[in-house]
Amino acid sequence: MxxxxxxxxxxxxxxxxxxxxxxxxxxxxxxxxxxxxxxxxxxxxxxxxxxxxxxxxxxxxxxxxxxxxxxxxxxxLPRARVSYPIGARTRFSAGLGGQVAKAATRFLETATEPASEEVARALALAPQTPVLRLETVGAADGTALSRATHWFDAARFAELPAHCAQSGSITHALKACGVGDYKRLSTEISAAPASRTDREDLGLQAGAVVLLTTSVNADQDGVPIQMSRSRFAADRVTLSVRNAPESGDRDGNGDG
Amino acid sequence: MxxxxxxxxxxxxxxxxxxxxxxxxxxxxxxxxxxxxxxxxxxxxxxxxxxxxxxxxxxxxxxxxxxxxxxxxxxxLPRARVSYPIGARTRFSAGLGGQVAKAATRFLETATEPASEEVARALALAPQTPVLRLETVGAADGTALSRATHWFDAARFAELPAHCAQSGSITHALKACGVGDYKRLSTEISAAPASRTDREDLGLQAGAVVLLTTSVNADQDGVPIQMSRSRFAADRVTLSVRNAPESGDRDGNGDG
DNA sequence: GTTGGTTGTCTATAAAACTATACAAATCAG
DNA sequence: CTGATTTGTATAGTTTTATAGACAACCAAC
CATH class of the missing domain: 1.10.10.10 (Winged helix-like DNA-binding domain superfamily/Winged helix DNA-binding domain)
Known part of the structure; x- marks a missing residue:
């Protein structure tokens, strides 16, 4: 056979x-x-x-x-995966609302570094501009779902880490830094075998798969404020894209 | 160490x-x-x-x-991945415009079957309603990028396979069936190790990873007309979600 | 209880993956 | 050219995977 x-x-x-x-x-x-x-x-x-x-x-x-x-x-056995919405107003904890009892963001590390080429481009900064790097783990009901690295303009968001530590939420910390609202501009989605660090951070076994997203958020004026690279445990999370009734795009025939 | x-x-x-x-x-x-x-x-x-x-x-x-x-x-060595846009107007060939010289959809198989529970729900049909199943391979410049299964209401789209065979495009075939325009309603994105059939269809090696999407398209009146399940070779394709300036969602804090 | 079909466990063997060590061949800096 | 560094190749031994076959334990239906 x-x-x-x-x-x-x-x-x-x-x-x-x-x-x-x-x-x-x-x-x-x-x-x-x-x-x-x-x-x-x-x-x-x-x-x-x-x-x-x-x-x-x-x-x-x-x-x-x-x-x-x-x-x-x-x-x-019946299976359940958490569905993580990706849209203009993508936010971690709120997005999981109803699906899980307790969503939490753990902050691992904070550092200020010169921006890499890619980060500078995404945030519309000059190369080598100091940027704030934030390492986080997103968990639901005690199970790690995602491992993310976030970059912010260090000059504008110098106070962010302190607010994050206090509130436990990037959204709240941004609000404290004067960003009342923000929008997701773009999300690039990829997938790969989980690397060693992925497995350690997310508690995965060898052979597991991660969903990889690179996203950019902008403030109300459309100025990019945050670039993030996230790694989701693919067997625990589904990414969900829902299109609003009247949003327009310029792309390409459903034959995917 | x-x-x-x-x-x-x-x-x-x-x-x-x-x-x-x-x-x-x-x-x-x-x-x-x-x-x-x-x-x-x-x-x-x-x-x-x-x-x-x-x-x-x-x-x-x-x-x-x-x-x-x-x-x-x-x-x-420099690496390049094709970026596949996911949005309200997601279409295969147009989406790859500029990135590749030649995008093509190959039609493997066509069959009419009673709708499964999931397909019936997605297309808003009664369970067991006859549906048209279409198996396709999407390729760019001779390299297979995706392997997809599409379902349509068999009663409404009886003529679709003939038009597909003639035009080589689902978008064109839908137009011939009276659907001048359609929109992507939702896309669920997941990832998994490539299965045996994935590897055969997409020419992958063991250990490769596939991006898995389940999506629903609707006609101008918002009536769902197509459900698709696609498997993308993750090392050749990136999915890209771009949010239009004024589309609103109800979800959840960028901490992903 | 008996029977037929299914999973659990054991032993033995063959094949593949990984390690250890040594040295040849190519590149580069001086 | 010379020497230090780095990749290429060869051999042998150990550990892990996969196969083969036999039989016990268990479940469900009769």
Whole structure:
């Protein structure tokens, strides 16, 4: 049988199989039965030994995706992902409203540095202008969801770190710095295997995937005030783009 | 030195290291030098044998991320990703305008089936209503970028497949079916390791990552006409959300 | 209780990944 | 040219993955 599993690829067979089964579950392949095929059937399907399948199922069980019972088989468990809205008024805690009991931002580190080329461009500053760098972890109900780095014009937002430490929220700290309201200008979304630091910061296992976003916020006058690079644990978060009834864009045919 | 590399994780050490270096490059860590540290230095940093580092570098070189020359070291190569805009007027070919010479949609398969629960909800149809399913591959300059499944109301869009085959574009085919214009209502974005089928359809290696989007388009009257599930090769595509100056949302604080 | 189908565990073997060490070949600075 | 640095190649040993087969334990249906 066509298996499609790659050997010598740097990813163990059992992990490839686990990823495949996970994707199939996501596509609703097993929704009707509510359970997976037997280990023997999966072994035949992927053309591997049953032990290898068992290792894949054990990994899925560890992650709470399935549960397997001796004599019965392995059944699907209900999954829930937090949906994180991306829009003109994207904000962390408010965006999770209703989905989680407790959203919190933890501030890891603050530093002032000369702006890199990219940061300077995003914030419309001269290169090497001093910028404030803020490292944060966003968590919901005690589980880390995102790890982000934020940059601000150091001259304009010198007081920001103190306010952040006090209020525990960037939005509130910005308000204290005179930015009553702000808007998300753009968000670039990418994805990659979780790096070592991602795994440490977000408590992920090797082989996990992160959603990577680079975004820019602007104040009421349209002046960019904040550039952020965030890494979301992809198995815990979904990014959601909702288009307002009358917003116009100039892009490109739904064939994606 | 703290390495953070996980053994027995189902992902080979060299691949974890390659992913890590790739992420570091993406974060601009090596921009100043324009080249990576020596193999010996990397081996020390990750606390592995130099051979293991070499295998990681070989993988990065295969993917065109770096180039290594005996006696000199390994230098970064310039990278470019296609940016795919997501907005109210998201369309495939137009969205890539200027970035690529030739964008094309290949139609793999067409079928009519009873709507699943999810599809019926998205299209505001009664469950089990017959829906048209379209399987496509989006490519730019001969390289596959996305693999998508589209669903339409079969009654309203019976003629769609014929028009698609003729024009090679869903947008044009919709116009021929009386939908002069349409808008993207929502996009859910997720990410996951590429599954076997993803790798086959998009020509990816094991360990690759896909961006997963589920989106709904509506006609001028706001009636949902199309639901799509797309899988983008994450190392070739970036999704871009740009917010129009005056669109309003109700969500949540940039701390992401 | 019995039967058929399923998961759990054990032992043994083969293959691949990783380590350790040594030295050759290329580049660069002086 | 010379020497220091860096990548390329080779060999051998250890650890981890994957396979193979056999059988026990468990569940559900009859």
């Amino acid at each position: 066509e298996s499609g599993i790659e050997r010598r690829s740097g990813v163990a067979l059992w992990r490839q199989i686990a990823d495949d089964i996970r994707a199939a579950i996501g596509n609703g392949v097993y929704d009707a039965a509510g359970k997976l095929p037997t280990e023997a059937a999966l072994a035949a399907q992927f053309d591997v030994n049953r032990h290898t399948v068992r290792q894949a199922l054990a990994a899925l069980a560890r992650d709470g995706v399935v549960r397997t019972v001796q004599g019965r088989g392995t059944e699907l | 703290e390495s953070g590399i996980e053994r027995r994780s189902g992902v080979a050490l060299w691949r974890q290291i390659a992913d890590d270096i790739r992420a570091a490059i993406g974060n601009g860590v090596y921009d100043a030098a324009g080249k990576l540290p020596t193999e010996a230095a990397l081996a020390a940093q990750f606390d592995v044998n130099r051979h293991t580092v070499r295998q990681a570098l070989a993988a990065l070189a295969r993917d065109g991320v770096v180039r290594t020359v005996q006696g000199r070291g390994t230098e970064l």
